[in-house]
Amino acid sequence: MYAIYEKRGSQLNLFEDEKEEFIDLNEAEEILRQLRKENPVEYDRIANLRDGIRASKSSTHKGSFVFCEASSPNQEHVKGYQQLFLLDEKGDIISRDVSHILSAIKCTPETIGHIIPKDYNAAIMRVKRLFAEEVKHRQSEFKHTLSSTQAQRYIVRELRITFEVSGDDDEKAQINILEKAFRRSLSFAINRELNRIRRYGSTGKDLIKQLADLYVQHNMRNQSDQQKIQLEDHPIPRIICSEKLV
Numbered sequence: 001m002y003a004i005y006e007k008r009g010s011q012l013n014l015f016e017d018e019k020e021e022f023i024d025l026n027e028a029e030e031i032l033r034q035l036r037k038e039n040p041v042e043y044d045r046i047a048n049l050r051d052g053i054r055a056s057k058s059s060t061h062k063g064s065f066v067f068c069e070a071s072s073p074n075q076e077h078v079k080g081y082q083q084l085f086l087l088d089e090k091g092d093i094i095s096r097d098v099s100h101i102l103s104a105i106k107c108t109p110e111t112i113g114h115i116i117p118k119d120y121n122a123a124i125m126r127v128k129r130l131f132a133e134e135v136k137h138r139q140s141e142f143k144h145t146l147s148s149t150q151a152q153r154y155i156v157r158e159l160r161i162t163f164e165v166s167g168d169d170d171e172k173a174q175i176n177i178l179e180k181a182f183r184r185s186l187s188f189a190i191n192r193e194l195n196r197i198r199r200y201g202s203t204g205k206d207l208i209k210q211l212a213d214l215y216v217q218h219n220m221r222n223q224s225d226q227q228k229i230q231l232e233d234h235p236i237p238r239i240i241c242s243e244k245l246v
Helices: 025-038 040-047 098-105 120-144 150-165 169-183 188-200 204-217 220-232
Strands: 005-008 011-014 053-057 063-071 081-087 093-095 236-245
Touching: 025 040, 025 098, 053 120, 063 098, 063 120, 081 098, 081 120, 098 236, 120 236, 150 169, 150 188, 150 204, 169 204, 188 204, 204 220
Parallel strands: 053 236
Antiparallel strands: 005 011, 063 081, 063 236, 081 093
C-alpha cells in the first residue's frame, strides 16, 4: 500500500495520529522525496509494489479508499488518467479530494492491518466500473476535440455533392476514401492547401484531383491508419491499490 511519510526531527515517520490533518499533493511529493533520500530501501519497496494491492486498517473514517488509473496498453510506461475515491460504509463516493483522502489513509509503521471483509471486492469493483465509464466519456470528449476546420467542412460538403451526382462506382469509392482522410485531424501544411482550395472554389472532378494529389504527396494513407490506431487505443482501467477503513 502506498504510504505517506512525515519528517519529525531527524526521524522519518508515518503520521502518528488520527486527527484531521490535511496535506496537499505538493507536500506529499516532498515527503516522498525525503523518503527516497533518507530511506531508499523503503522507498524502492513502496515504489515497486504490484498493482491491485489491498489493505485494511482502523480509521476515524469508516469506508474504503480506491486508487484507479487508466493507461494505454501500448504505452504502459506513460501515466494515464488517475482518480482517487473515498467511499462511505455503504460504498457511496463521498470525496475525490486528494488532501481529504491522504488524511484518511495516513498510518504509522506500527499500524496493524485488519482482515479484509468478504464483501470488500464487490464494493471496489463497483468503483472500477464507474471509473471505466468516466474513462469512456473522457475518450469520447477527446475524439470530439478533433473538430473540423472551415476548409474541411467545405471539402466534405463538395465531395458529398459530387458523390450524389456521380455515376462512376470507382469515383464514388475514391470520394469515400478522400472524405474519410480529410475529416481527420490534419497537419498545418495540409490545412494550408485546403484553405487555398476553398478560396479558389474548386469543385467536382477538379477538387477530387487536387485532393488525391495531396493524399499521395503527404502520405495520408499511413497517417490515417496511425491516427485510427491512436483513437482505438482504448485506455485500460485498473485498480492501483485500495484500502478498507474500519
